Amino acid sequence: MTLQRFQIFGKWLSAAICLVLLLTGCAYPKELRKENQINPAEFITVVQQAVDQFHDKSGVLPIKNSEMTTPLYEKYVIDFAKLQKSHLLSSVPANAFESGGIFMYVLVDVEVKPTVKLMDLSAYQSVDDVQKKMDEYKLKHNGELPKGVAINDKFDYVDFNELGMKAPEVKSDYSRPNLITYMVNKQTGKVAIDYGMDLMKMVESGSLKGSLKPDQDLRELLVAKSYFVPIRSYAYYWQNDQPMPQDIE
Numbered sequence: 186m187t188l189q190r191f192q193i194f195g196k197w198l199s200a201a202i203c204l205v206l207l208l209t210g211c212a213y214p215k216e217l218r219k220e221n222q223i224n225p226a227e228f229i230t231v232v233q234q235a236v237d238q239f240h241d242k243s244g245v246l247p248i249k250n251s252e253m254t255t256p257l258y259e260k261y262v263i264d265f266a267k268l269q270k271s272h273l274l275s276s277v278p279a280n281a282f283e284s285g286g287i288f289m290y291v292l293v294d295v296e297v298k299p300t301v302k303l304m305d306l307s308a309y310q311s312v313d314d315v316q317k318k319m320d321e322y323k324l325k326h327n328g329e330l331p332k333g334v335a336i337n338d339k340f341d342y343v344d345f346n347e348l349g350m351k352a353p354e355v356k357s358d359y360s361r362p363n364l365i366t367y368m369v370n371k372q373t374g375k376v377a378i379d380y381g382m383d384l385m386k387m388v389e390s391g392s393l394k395g396s397l398k399p400d401q402d403l404r405e406l407l408v409a410k411s412y413f414v415p416i417r418s419y420a421y422y423w424q425n426d427q428p429m430p431q432d433i434e
Contacts, residue, residue: 225288225303226412228278228280228281229303231274232263232268233301235268235273237299239271239273240299242271247264247265247271256417258291258293258302258408258414258415260291261291261292261293261299262289262304263291265277265281278290287305288305289304290303291303291304293408303358303412303413303414304414308358308365308416309417312367312376314350315343315353318349319331319374319376322347322348330369331343331347339372339432340368340370340371340379340419342367342379343369343376352364352367353365357383358413359380359387360383360386363382365379366378366381367379380430381428381429383407384406384407385428391410394423397423398423399422400422402422403420403421403428404418418434419431420434
């Protein structure tokens, strides 16, 4: 797939997500729908079993095509049609994107132990909403970005007052009921979700400080200790006794 086709696919995905949001109600309150509040483990267990059986029988994974440039935690999207066609799954989970839900089912650790996780499309779409405002600001101010509170020399927190918008009220999948915070790359103007607070709580609650390696991408902790993947994100490393984002996706 060429870069142009990949960009078209990205636009299609965003458009498809928007359509689901419109059909299911307001953009972010849709997470209150009954099917989206069911314990994810109930669906994940069934899908995991189907994926394992498909892999054992065919030697390949039931995933959709993706590009090398697709972010790691958004790359291996499960293809439910393949599982259903193989009679390994009777129906698509009610909370899945394909059924009008807010989650995309993906795989992680595909080379060693393919594991089913969830991509939160409410969070995904909220970044697009902020990015749109960031791009508009940049265009109006001759390429300048709004200067929010600095996280480090590479990222600032998004200043929503400067953007003229209200911060999206999307709950963190890792530390509910806390809301997601957003950051922006100072060089590129690219908006991302800030997982620093989620990671800090996870490290402290698990007394993990002594076991963290300098070159370890801390997002691995979020994946290992939850049902969700950290989408629209940058890598985090342990620096100065805290998780710090780096300009690496």
